[in-house]
Amino acid sequence: MTQSTDSRFLSACHRQPVDATPVWFMRQAGRYMAEYRVIREKYSLLEICYHPELAAEVTLQPVHALGVDAAILFADILLPAIPLGLRLEFAKGEGPLIGKPVRTLADVNNLRPVDPETDLVYVLDAIRILRENLGGIPLIGFCGAPFTVASYIVEGGSSREFLKTKTMMYSDPQTWHALMDKLSGVLTDYLLAQIRAGAQAVQVFDSWVGALSPADYETFVLPYSQRLLKAAQAEGVPVIHFGTNTTTLLPLMKQAGGDVLGLDWRIPLDDGWKLVGHDVAIQGNLDPVTLFASLPEIKKRVTDILRRAEGRPGHIFNLGHGILQNTPVENVKAVVEMVHEYGVGK
């Protein structure tokens, strides 16, 4: 199969000129879509992940319904926790829960080795199915960054303060480094397996890393994110490095790696791009709550972002974080059209 390197999305990742700004949405397959809810009535989130045909079907839904420029594999960043030997479940309305969180060096040493080609083969199979069905639309693979995955498996689920995660860093750095070493190895193998299975770009989600100071990021996170990001970049596919609340971390995140840096709405897109440097592409940065507003208000905000990126190849339009659960699907579709139409006929 040949790679559609002439796509808008991949061209923008490489900072090459495009006919229109490419657009996709984090969490573009999800509960806000009626087609997805039909599947979710019959299967749990994990069941969808475990069945490659279902994961592929759900991945394709927004591609067909919205006209986005890229598909992102339907999966969860915590899937690697399962072969690591941790119990993962999704409690209703509560997000992921990890049974028996990792707290000690013994816990880290008890984590099992992971072979993505067998332990996570269902993800790779979904990628293979998708590549046969996506035509010219590029497929984005992804994984969680070591810090964000570590935060879930140390806290036991979502967190606001990251008390246990940071306490491990500050009070038991040996355990922290052992955990990050193990996770970055597992996540690197997993991401490379996705690329080899056919993912044409990958995104590394460090969604919660903005809870850290720059000094802590540099000491406790950067080397492990770098290992993962550089290994993926060495495979020759574009790598998107994403986080939220990252204004003060962006220069270090760039140093860690990525061809594309994700920005959230807290920093104006042009300021953020300037901060990381124009030698990387940029992805973002509409506030997901904007999608609940009226179309004229949405258009004003979409246009503002596009204007800030204008005149320089390398912008991929996206939200600053994932689509929220009750987002009106017609507004998402309208944003795709606004982005594609911007500048046409100017």
Next chain:
Amino acid sequence: MTQSTDSRFLSACHRQPVDATPVWFMRQAGRYMAEYRVIREKYSLLEICYHPELAAEVTLQPVHALGVDAAILFADILLPAIPLGLRLEFAKGEGPLIGKPVRTLADVNNLRPVDPETDLVYVLDAIRILRENLGGIPLIGFCGAPFTVASYIVEGGSSREFLKTKTMMYSDPQTWHALMDKLSGVLTDYLLAQIRAGAQAVQVFDSWVGALSPADYETFVLPYSQRLLKAAQAEGVPVIHFGTNTTTLLPLMKQAGGDVLGLDWRIPLDDGWKLVGHDVAIQGNLDPVTLFASLPEIKKRVTDILRRAEGRPGHIFNLGHGILQNTPVENVKAVVEMVHEYGVGK
């Protein structure tokens, strides 16, 4: 009673030289202290607030136990919601809940007028009691900033995404502006009443404003925060303007007002001070989770902050956010000593 304008804390607020860096902690009276838990076994949080002698007692506990350089009135930023006609309760472990949140212009118009001298007199009485008992230790009064108070009364409690708050801004700006106009008036009256009752400094908590983009802050928040902050500054007491996640908002927050700007740990103190300008004092910025670490690790991090502030009057040592619930009290006490001893005998 004469104001102890020669105190370390007040001098630092005015960017005057001090014999040692002053230190206090947000939420320094709270569950992490055994003395406080004794009171809380008998009284609810609101009962403590309603009884000026109890509020004063709890306010004094950390002053006696820790040796901090300022007392902060024990109260809750949502107390003004009660005379506004909203039902406020604190569900166990869940934070504040507002019965019948404010969602429409009719809801805003139904908010009752508030006279702090009668409706919130218990707060003012606590201030009067405290001024008689604090000796030379200055007393900080406080209120929530209009945005942060609005976010609770629109969402109905704490929030992660601020979906309903932002949706009101984006989709129903008339209602938003009416709400902010009303809240900034009520909060201004309340804060001025605290100053007139004896508060020698005040802090305005815009704890959650970091959820906004700079453009939204400027349009939807700044004018209302400015009204409150400038009115308090006109009373001649130092005004501390605090938020978290505010790196990209800091220049606008400075424009809104305050003699002292609060920084969280996401920005190195010297970078943050440079960003807002050296014509204001600065407060911060230790990560509250640091207090769970070993004393050598704590000292390393405390020293780093003090070093970044060195050679320029106008630094008040504090956390980047409130003390967390299970913080070891002996570590808090040790930080006070570290801050006071720093530089002595150098």
